[in-house]
Amino acid sequence: MSPAEQAQIRRAARNGWLLSAPALVILALAAVGPLIIVVVYSFLLPGKYGNVVWGFSLDAWRGILFTRDIFDGTLAWADANLTIFWRSVKLSILTTVFTFVVGFPTAWFIATRPPRGRALWLFLITIPFWTNLLIRTFAINEIIRNEGLLNTTLMRLGLISKPIEMIYTDGAVFVGMTYVYLPLMVLPLFAAIDRFDMRLLEAGYDLYASRWQVLRRVILPIVKPGIVAGSILVFVPALGAYVTPRILGGGKNMMIGNFIELQFGQGRNWPLGASLSVTLLVIVTAALLVYVRYANGDDRNGR
Amino acid sequence: MAARSFSISRLPGFNAIAVLVFVVLYLPIIVLVIYSFNAGRSISDWEGLSLHWYAVAWDNDDVKDATIRSLYLAVTAAVISTAVATMAALGTTRRRAFRGQTFIYVMINQPLMVPEIVTAVALLIFFAAIRQATGYQGMGYLVAAHAAFCIPFAYLPIRARLEGMDLTLETAASDLYASDWQVFRHVTFPILLPGILAGLMLAFVTSLDDVVITVFIKSAGQDTLPTYMLGQIRRQVTGEINAISSALLALTVALLTLFFLLTRKRD
Numbered sequence: 187m188s189p190a191e192q193a194q195i196r197r198a199a200r201n202g203w204l205l206s207a208p209a210l211v212i213l214a215l216a217a218v219g220p221l222i223i224v225v226v227y228s229f230l231l232p233g234k235y236g237n238v239v240w241g242f243s244l245d246a247w248r249g250i251l252f253t254r255d256i257f258d259g260t261l262a263w264a265d266a267n268l269t270i271f272w273r274s275v276k277l278s279i280l281t282t283v284f285t286f287v288v289g290f291p292t293a294w295f296i297a298t299r300p301p302r303g304r305a306l307w308l309f310l311i312t313i314p315f316w317t318n319l320l321i322r323t324f325a326i327n328e329i330i331r332n333e334g335l336l337n338t339t340l341m342r343l344g345l346i347s348k349p350i351e352m353i354y355t356d357g358a359v360f361v362g363m364t365y366v367y368l369p370l371m372v373l374p375l376f377a378a379i380d381r382f383d384m385r386l387l388e389a390g391y392d393l394y395a396s397r398w399q400v401l402r403r404v405i406l407p408i409v410k411p412g413i414v415a416g417s418i419l420v421f422v423p424a425l426g427a428y429v430t431p432r433i434l435g436g437g438k439n440m441m442i443g444n445f446i447e448l449q450f451g452q453g454r455n456w457p458l459g460a461s462l463s464v465t466l467l468v469i470v471t472a473a474l475l476v477y478v479r480y481a482n483g484d485d486r487n488g489r
Numbered sequence: 490m491a492a493r494s495f496s497i498s499r500l501p502g503f504n505a506i507a508v509l510v511f512v513v514l515y516l517p518i519i520v521l522v523i524y525s526f527n528a529g530r531s532i533s534d535w536e537g538l539s540l541h542w543y544a545v546a547w548d549n550d551d552v553k554d555a556t557i558r559s560l561y562l563a564v565t566a567a568v569i570s571t572a573v574a575t576m577a578a579l580g581t582t583r584r585r586a587f588r589g590q591t592f593i594y595v596m597i598n599q600p601l602m603v604p605e606i607v608t609a610v611a612l613l614i615f616f617a618a619i620r621q622a623t624g625y626q627g628m629g630y631l632v633a634a635h636a637a638f639c640i641p642f643a644y645l646p647i648r649a650r651l652e653g654m655d656l657t658l659e660t661a662a663s664d665l666y667a668s669d670w671q672v673f674r675h676v677t678f679p680i681l682l683p684g685i686l687a688g689l690m691l692a693f694v695t696s697l698d699d700v701v702i703t704v705f706i707k708s709a710g711q712d713t714l715p716t717y718m719l720g721q722i723r724r725q726v727t728g729e730i731n732a733i734s735s736a737l738l739a740l741t742v743a744l745l746t747l748f749f750l751l752t753r754k755r756d
Contacts, residue, residue: 199587205580206593209573209640213596216637220611221603227614237617288510291500295507298498307511309749314514317741318698320715321734324722325517328524328731335520338534368514387497397500426604428701433722443606443701450613450705463610470604 221467228460236454246457250465267445273356274441278424281363282417285371289416292368293375297382308376315369323430326362327353330434354436362434363424370423371416378412411480418477422470442466522738525731542728543736552733555717559697562628562713566635567643567692573636574643574692575685579677582651600638608638609705616706626708634706635696642695643688646752650684683751690748694741 228246230238248254253264296307314322329335330352337349352358382405390400406413428443435441440448442462449459525543529536546552574597581593600608616630658680662672700715707716714733721730 195585195587198584199589202580202584202587202590202593206577206597209577209644210593210596212569212573212633212637213599213640216612216633217600217603217608218596220615221607223615223618224607224611288506291503291506292510294498294500294503298496309745310511310515313742313745314518316694316698316745317518318700318715318734318737320698320700320718321521321738322518324718324730324734325521327722328521329517365514365517368510384498391497401500422602422604426606428606429719432719443604446606446610447705450610456614459610460614463607466604467607470602470607474602 224460224463228457228464230457232455232457234454236450236456238456243457246455246461249455249458250461270440270442270445273439274425274427274443277356277360277363277441278421278427280360281367281424282371282421284360284364285368285420286375286413286417288364289368289371289375290413293372293379293412296372296376297379311369311372311376315373319366320429320433322366323362323433326365327433330358330361353434354439356435356439358434359427359431359439359441362430363427366430367420367424370419374415374419375409375412378409378415382408414477414480418473421473425470426466518738521731522735525728525735527728527731542732546729546732546736549729551712551717552714552729555712555714558628558711559714562631562635563693563696565632566639566696567689569632569636570639570692571643571647571685571689574640574688575647575681577640578644578647578651582648583654583656597644598641601641605701609702612702613705620708628711630706630708631703631711631713634702635699638699638702639692639695642691646687646691647681647684650681650687650752654680687748687751690744690751694744697737697740 227238229242229244231241231243231245233239248261249264250267251264252261253267254261292311296304296311299307327334331337332349332351332353334353336352337346340346341349352361386404386408387400390404395403425441426443427441428447431439431441431444435444443466446459446462446466449455449462453459524535526538526540527535528539528541577593577597581590612630612634619630620626654677659672659676662676667675698715699713700719703713704716704719707713712720714737718730718733721727
C-alpha cells in the first residue's frame with residue numbers, strides 16, 4: 187500500500203470519527219452511558235424514600251428470585267415475581283407466534299399483489315406501525331372494555347345479558363400486544379418474501395410437490411431470515427412492554443416492565459428495579475445475538 | 490363458472506386471512522375516530538355528529554399546554570437528532586471502512602435494541618442524580634433524551650439516500666476547484682435534502698409518540714400529550730381522549746404521506 191493511500195485511509199477514519207462525534211456524545215450521555223449507572227445501582231441498598239444508599243449489597247440481585255422472611259430471615263422463592271416473569275415470557279412468546287401465524291399470510295398477500303397495488307397495501311401496514319402505540323392500545327380498550335363496543339353490541343343483540351369481562355385479563359394483554367406489534371412482524375416478512383423468486387414455486391409444483399410441501403420445504407426455509415427478524419422485532423418490545431399491560435392488564439396483570447416501574451414508585455426499591463432492568467437487558471441482548479448468528483449463517487451459505 | 494387462472498403464488502386461505510387482518514387492524518382505529526365526533530358521552534351510544542369533544546379538548550388548558558410542550562419537544566429533538574445524524578451519515582458512508590466504524594453503527598442503533606423501559610430507568614436514575622446536584626428542573630432532560638432516541642430514526646433514511654447517490658457529481662465539483670464546503674453546500678446538500686427531510690419527519694413522529702421514557706423522566710408539570718392521555722385513561726375514559734387521539738392520528742398520517750412522497754423512487 188502506498189503512503190498516499192495510507193494517508194487517505196487515515197483521513198477517512200479521522201473525518202468519520204469527527205463527523206460522528208456529536209451524535210456519539212448525545213447517545214453516550216442520554217442513552218448508553220446511563221445504562222452503566224443502572225448496573226452500579228443494582229449493587230446498592232434501597233433508600234427509605236426511594237433512591238439509593240451507598241453500600242455494596244447483593245440483595246437486589248437476590249430479590250429477583252427470592253424473598254427474605256421478615257421474622258427468621260430465611261430465603262424463599264418470591265412467588266409473586268415468578269408469576270410476573272412467567273406471564274411476561276408466556277405472553278411474549280404467544281404474541282410472537284400468533285403475529286407470525288397471521289402476519290405471514292398478510293405479508294405474502296402484500297408481496298404477491300401487482301406492483302401498483304402493492305405500494306398501497308404496504309402503506310396500509312405502515313400507518314399502524316407509525317401510529318402512537320398508546321392510541322392503538324386505547325382503541326382496543328374502547329372495543330373490549332365492559333361498556334365497550336363489543337359488549338354493548340352483544341347485549342343489544344340479546345346474545346349476552348351482562349358484559350363479558352375481557353379487560354384486565356392476560357387474554358386482553360395478549361390481544362392488545364398482538365394488535366400493536368403485528369406490523370413489526372409483517373414488515374420484515376414482506377421484505378423477505380419480496381426477494382423470493384417465485385419461479386422456485388413453479389419448480390416445486392413441477393416436481394409434484396403439494397402446496398403444503400412447497401410452503402414447508404421451499405418457501406419457509408428461504409424466507410427464514412425474515413421470520414427471525416420479525417420474531418425478534420416482536421419479542422423484544424413485547425417482553426419489555428409497559429403501556430399495553432398497564433392499560434389492558436390493570437394493576438393485577440403486571441408484566442416485567444410494570445414491575446420495574448413499581449420499584450421506582452410505590453415499591454421504593456431502586457436497586458431491585460435496576461437489577462430487574464439489567465436482567466431484561468441481558469435476555470434481550472441474548473435474543474439479538476441469536477438473531478445476528480442466524481443472519482450471518484445465511485450469509486455464509488451464499489445467500 | 491369461469492375458469493380462474495391458476496396463480497402460482499396463491500396459497501389457500503392466505504388472502505382471506507390477510508383481508509381479515511387489515512379489517513381487524515383498522516376497525517378499532519376507525520371506531521375511535523368515528524366516536525370522537527359523537528355528541529354524547531359514551532362510546533357505545535351514538536347521539537349524533539358533533540365537534541363537542543374537540544371543543545372540550547381545545548378549551549382544556551392542560552391539553553393546550555401538553556400539546557405545545559409535545560410540539561416544542563418534537564421539533565427540538567427532530568432538529569438536533571437530524572443535524573447530528575446527517576453528519577454521522579456523511580462520516581460513515583461512501584468512504585473506505587475504517588477502524589471503529591462498526592462501533593459507531595452499534596452506538597447509533599443502540600436505542601433500537603435496548604428495551605424502552607430499561608433506557609427509561611437508566612435516564613431516571615442518571616437525571617435524578619443531576620437534579621439533586623444542580624437543582625435544574627427544566628426541559629433539558631426531555632430534550633436530551635428525545636434527541637438521543639430519535640438519532641437512529643433520522644440516520645436511516647439519510648444514510649439510504651447517501652448510499653444511492655452518484656459520487657461523480659461531487660468529484661466534478663472538486664475538479665472545478667470547489668472547496669469542500671462549497672461541494673457540500675451546492676452539490677451534496679441539495680441532493681441529500683429529501684433524505685434529510687424524511688429523517689426530520691421520522692424523528693418528529695418518534696418523539697411525538699414517546700410515552701415510556703417521557704413518563705419516567707419528566708419533572709412535575711411537564712406532561713406531554715401522550716403522558717397526559719395515559720394519565721386520563723387511568724382515571725376515566727372520555728370523548729376528549731378520542732378527539733386528541735384522532736387529531737394525533739391525522740397528523741401522523743399526513744406526515745407519513747409526505748414521507749412516502751419524498752422517498753418515492755422515480756421510476
